[in-house]
Amino acid sequence: MSTTAVPREGTRRTGDWARRAPLLPALIFTIVVTQLPFLVTIWYSLRSWNLLRPGSGQFSGLDNYVAVLTDTQFLGAAGNTILITASCVLVSMLLGIGLALLLDRKFFGRGLARTLLITPFLIVPVATALLWKTTMFDPVFGLVGFALSPFGLGDVDWVSSYPVASVVTALVWQWTPFMMLLVLAGLQSQGRDVVEAGQVDGAGPRQMFLFVTLPHLRRYIELGVLLGSIYVVGTFDTIYMMTQGGPGTASANLPFTIYQRAFLGFDIGQSAAMGVIVVIGTMIVATLALRLIFRTFMATEEKLS
């Protein structure tokens, strides 16, 4: 804390506000559009309110929560969300690290390879989902079936037999470039002096990677996992386009279930309760993740000072 100038007592209040002013547009906006609606969600979640039942909307305490938490469809969706998010983030991060390491060297065609590898991230997810559902996984016309037909897997209907795996495949394809970009940023920010010092000390390529590069990449990997999780947890379009949560509810995740409950089932109370549970769950996971990140921040800052 460097308090360079102690403000005079009289102007202190106005000074405070003048310095806060640039913050206000963003702040008011975020509060009105994200924080207040969340409070409203809590309010909705405590009422028994179905748009199809006129006159409903009376206070019902925690009934919705009990209903939701004993609802196998909700629990299944929660399980799917965790499964999809964890596997997608993990696999795409591993692939991303591998690809970034391959790309972090000069070779013929590097620019082309990099551009090709980034493009899946730039495709609209709706289009990605359609691309995988139709031209890749379709049992009759799909390329995956065509490529696997020598192994006797030619006419498997991937999307309906393995809905979660199909969704994860499309998501991994879409998210690997993002992880790759982050790790690449980390690799390129690595000081050459550190690399040289390692080489002078006689470290082999594997040792260099494990003891020099990987610790340096740690923050980038953590940031990638955090951001990736935040976005993948909220996946809606891929599920909607590829499987509609089906067959049955086999591949429905939480956003899809909440959407269904609210805008197709019109049960505002229950879907609000689901929303609140999701927020609490996300908060717990994210707090743990953030604490981890902050610890590394603190550790490096202490080292620097």
Place this chain on the structure above:
Amino acid sequence: MSVRHDESGPAVAPATGAAARPPAGASDRPAAAPRRRRPRRWLADVCALLVAVVVAFPLYWMVLSALRPRAELEAGDATPFTLSPSLDSFERVVLVDGFGRYLVNSLLVAGAVVVLSTLCAFLAAVALTRYRFRTRSTLLVMVLVAQMVPIEALTIPLFFLLRNIGGAVPALGLNHLGSLIIVHMAFSIPFAIWMLRGFVAAVPQSVEEAAKLDGASSFTFVRRILFPLVAPGVAACSIFSFITTWNDFLFAKTFIISAQENQTLPIAILTFFKPDENDWGGIMAGSVLMTIPVLIFFVIVQRHLISGLGGAVKG
């Protein structure tokens, strides 16, 4: 930029190696290392290109399906090329299905969100990092918390909120593009603040003092000096808000219910996707067209993107 030590040719490597090491170790290792490494490096390069091709193959297939004549698509042709490429699918999408209208809608929403949210976030980042006031750290934590609330939990109250706003200002209510702009701004801002904070903090205090000595007001300093200095960060966070807004499906589906003419592209693609007659050529042509603006935007800002991501981590 990324000229690494080990990329210097074999002719130079022994010399530098010998200079850095005591003579005893210099006898065998520097000479042996490049010779042993070469085939592996070559192998890794081929691997990289191969993986790139595999990853990009679905993209190629997308473009190919868009260019294939209808008869070939319906016959389920799996040849990896077409001898008679046609623009029929593109024509059908653009002329018959009014693609242009949706394209303009999507561009309007994404453009407005990028400009407005980046501006708000930049100002907020300046206030949060360069000015000291009470409740500063509380506000910082609030920004992080706002980032964590999943959007699906908020769609229902936002639906009612936008309905009420629409009663007062129709252009910002349901079925209008304004509703999408409002919502996406709110979801882009916290992330953008978070990213820009590191960049603003990285500009040394001495630069500000020098500017003040030269007679610059706070406002001039922020506009003429600070903003250009954090441009890579602005580029990085603008591509994120552009992509999330451009890709959005959930909000567009929920808030634009009955006004077909105000629909954005991801929903428009749904209209090509009819369960009974899948117009794959049309779908893929639409997907290709939908990707082009993102590609253009990406090419414009990509030079800053990698350093931008790096800066966000350093903050």
